[in-house]
Amino acid sequence: MYIEKYEIAPKLANLRGAVPCSKQGAIPAGMLIDGDTVTAVNEIMQISAKLPASMEHPTVLAAKTVALIESLPDGMISIESDEKDMVTIGAGTITSKQEGLDASKMVLHQRPKSPNHALEIPAEALFNAISNVLYAVSREDKKPAFGGIFFDADGATLNIVACDGYRSVWTTIPHEGEFHFILPMVAAKAIMSLGETEAVKIEASASAAYIEIGEYMMVTRLIADSFMDYKRAFLSQPPMCARLPKKETMDALRRALLATNQDKCIIMLNFDTDKCTISAKSATGNYAEDIAGNFEKLNGFDIAFNSLYLIDAIKHFDSDDLTIYFAGRLRPAQMEKDGYRALVLPVKTKEGI
Template identity: 25%
Template sequence: MMWFKLERNLLEELIERVVPVIPSRTPYPIIQNILCSTEHGKLSFLATDLDIYVKTWTVLKAKEESKILLPGRKLLGIVKESNADEMEFTREENKIIVKAGRSVFKMPILDAEEFPRMFELPQETRFSVDGKDLRRIFEAVEFAVSKGEDRPAMTGIYWELKNERNRMVATDGHRMAVSEDKNSVPKIEERSQILPTKIFNFFPKEIDGPIDVSMDNTKIGLSFNSTEVVSRLIEGPYPDYEKVIPKEIKNVLTVSREEFTSALRRMMIFTNQVTRQIKLVLGKKTLEISSFSPEGEEAHEELTASYKGESFEVAYNGSYLLDIMRHIETEDVVFDITGALSAALIHGSGTKDEQVRFYLLMPILLD
């Protein structure tokens, strides 16, 4: 019996929204499938890794209401490699048949009741936020999230909604990224939570319009563009990040972001592949940066810069500096430095007072 037909491009778009959550390896093979449902005039796809559930749908009048499990990545492969304009799904005894032009694919039907039930959307706190604003805040800090599993809280992004600010923070212990948007602050009671970064993988690159957010103490739900993402939150506590933000600034360096970034790339050619050390010499009308390799190679360059403060040398991980430069949006970048052994506060020129976006970077010992 013919189940439903759908335009191939739309089918590919729907499946691509949910497939990224499917784990490549898991002791639970059932979650390598996606739950395909036709009910209430909609076609929906649901996938999970047991921590995050992703569901997406489109309006469709199927021949019958039904639920079946289909192998997620294989189904996406069938759809992507097909050159047909439309794809037809037919049920035949214990098999599902997919017809695409002259191609026919047959797959066994698995019991849909074995698939885990999706988390219910939390109801404790609910609000809407502009999708572009939320994505912009997230993208400014994501790179600083810890990759290690020894401190689980730091593998997520700290989302702080209080004091009339919408702020996200990420840190791996060596660097910290802080981004906020004061124009997109929901009117709710103050709260904070640690978000798994994976939930943002399901945002469209060019998301437009509001995102409906719902949360409680253990879960968060995001609804947008006929898609729902419900995820467990990461358990805290999160480090007291405000404690490490310098309060008294003694030395201020201002330099062209483009010129500094370009020079950094040149200096990186001769760095130690482990420490990636870049040395900055402060105290002149020009900024001197240099690097040295274990093989005895060295590189030096002077840049025009403005500097107010004491004369000293300091070193940073060049790769971390480049990461930060990619997220500075102003022509000039400012380093507020307390000393050679203290974290540098790095931000765009003219943005410190608003604290819209700033970064902290710990120095490394000079070789």
């Protein structure tokens, strides 16, 4: 194969997220070039891209060989392999022989043959939705469904939801059709990394999805689990409401972290008739700041949160003003703006903090 570096290196970089992390697994930790297609595959998903040149024999580039190709100077690159899986890389005066991997062990995921549904979503809307909910996907193995993003189309709206048991976030995209599936977090992150395109096409069955993102093709397993009743979790009319300036509130929360010298802390919100006092305390310092705002039925009310959960929820709202609804000291706080909703569970504290 003879190919310009600019034609292959960016695609290798974008496929890197699908290469297995461990060399000890059943799937080789490399990238397969078969004809004019390069593919990276792991236990959950695979990502493929077309190349403007072809390999004569299926060849698996080890991770170090991929890194070598990416480091080469601009210009024409030659990639050759033999029957012993030895790979020869050439570029200008550079020649390097590298041990390849066994192509027969690259077991690829199969595109759904009879998908239950197919959809096409404007890429910008999908990327923004995933970006806004990704922070609430669980990093713990508590419940399989919480390790992914729930896509739930109810006829006129595509609801995109994430929940980790401590916070939940729900955003929407207009879309006709009815379907639902749970996309693994790693697949959602990969979609975000694959560059600009006008639309994303998805075909999904009960267990797998085929996704086209521009010149990239992805096949991913879906999470076989039931998701929470997210619509029921969000109250339609919480009784208490606070309207605060977003920037001043975020600045106060970040200063509280600095003042307490912690990566995260317990934040207390105390409401008066015309102000909210944001405070925090640790063994090495404390902090308090008053933020003016408009408050309904909150005089004398106080509630505590994990600082990072509260900051994550607030920063994803694209608005100068922040509206937070409360139903009680031990009930989730709810935020909503232009079809974007977030819930954050409070924490129990002793009196004070």
